[in-house]
Amino acid sequence: MGRSPCCEKAHTNKGAWTKEEDDRLVAYIRAHGEGCWRSLPKAAGLLRCGKSCRLRWINYLRPDLKRGNFTDDEDELIIHLHALLGNKWSLIAARLPGRTDNEIKNYWNTHIRRKLLSRGVDPVTHRPIADSTEKKPPSAIGFMSNQTEVKKEDKTTPTPTTTAATSSSSEEYESPTWRRQRKPKLPDLNLELCIAPPFPSQLEGEMLVPSALAVSNSKPSRGRTMMQQQRASVVYPVSQNGIT
DNA sequence: AACGTCTACAACCGCTGTACT
DNA sequence: GAGTACAGCGGTTGTAGACGT
Numbered sequence A: 001m002g003r004s005p006c007c008e009k010a011h012t013n014k015g016a017w018t019k020e021e022d023d024r025l026v027a028y029i030r031a032h033g034e035g036c037w038r039s040l041p042k043a044a045g046l047l048r049c050g051k052s053c054r055l056r057w058i059n060y061l062r063p064d065l066k067r068g069n070f071t072d073d074e075d076e077l078i079i080h081l082h083a084l085l086g087n088k089w090s091l092i093a094a095r096l097p098g099r100t101d102n103e104i105k106n107y108w109n110t111h112i113r114r115k116l117l118s119r120g121v122d123p124v125t126h127r128p129i130a131d132s133t134e135k136k137p138p139s140a141i142g143f144m145s146n147q148t149e150v151k152k153e154d155k156t157t158p159t160p161t162t163t164a165a166t167s168s169s170s171e172e173y174e175s176p177t178w179r180r181q182r183k184p185k186l187p188d189l190n191l192e193l194c195i196a197p198p199f200p201s202q203l204e205g206e207m208l209v210p211s212a213l214a215v216s217n218s219k220p221s222r223g224r225t226m227m228q229q230q231r232a233s234v235v236y237p238v239s240q241n242g243i244t
Numbered sequence B: 001a002a003c004g005t006c007t008a009c010a011a012c013c014g015c016t017g018t019a020c021t
Numbered sequence C: 001g002a003g004t005a006c007a008g009c010g011g012t013t014g015t016a017g018a019c020g021t
Helices: A017-030 A042-044 A050-059 A072-085 A089-094 A101-118 A145-154 A161-166 A170-174 A228-235
Strands: none
Touching: A017 A042, A017 A050, A042 A050, A042 A161, A050 A101, A072 A101, A089 A228
C-alpha cells in the first residue's frame, strides 16, 4: 500500500526559510487564503513541500502570533492545562491566543519543565517529586495511559521503559542528554471517555476537567472533521490565573 | 582568542484521523 | 469496506548563538 510522499523531495528546499520565501508565502496566503497546502507551494512558486509551508505559516508567519516572552500567567496556565491534557499541545495552544503548539511545546521542554523541577514538582505527573514514585490510585488523567503507552513504546526502542515510566528523578531531566533519551510519556487524557462526576480536588484543589472535553462521540458534520469539532468544542473561559 | 558545552527554537519526520472515491 | 489523499499532531533533530573554561 503505502502512501505517496507529501512532496517531491528531490526538488524541495529544506532547512531555514529565507526572507524571500517568507515573503512569497505571506503574499500568496494574503491573496488566496489558507488551505490546500499540497498545491500551495507550486502555486506560490515555492520549492517547499506543503507541510513545510503550513508549519512556517502557522508557527512563524501568521499575523496574529504574539511572539516574545511568555508571561507568568501564561506559564501557570500552561502548567494547569498540561496537568489536565498532557502533551496535547494543540489543545493547550488553543487556550493561549497568539501562541502555537510548537512554541508551547518548545517552551515547555526548555523552561517550564525546569521550573517545575525546581519547585520539586514532577513535570510528568504534576505531583511532588517525593510522592511521584509511590503507587497511585487511578486518576482522571492517568487511568487510560497504560495500554496506549505500551503500544507506542513497542514500536520504538527496546529500552526498559517500565522503569522510566515511573521514574521521576530529576537527574534524568537535568542530564545534558535528556532530550535525546526516550522519556516517560505523560499520561494521556482520553477525550473520548464519557463524562465522569467531578473528581474531588484532583489537581491543586480546584481543577476540574471541562465537560466539553469529554463529549462528542457523535458523527462530525460534513465538511468538518471530528478533530476540528473537538477542538472547537474545547473553549475554556479565560481567567487571569488560568482555569476558572 | 579558542574551544567545548549548553540552550532555545525552527524545522523536519513519521504517524494518525478523517474525507473522499 | 478498502484504498488513497490530505491535513494536522506530537516527537525528534539540527543548528545558531550564548555561555563557561
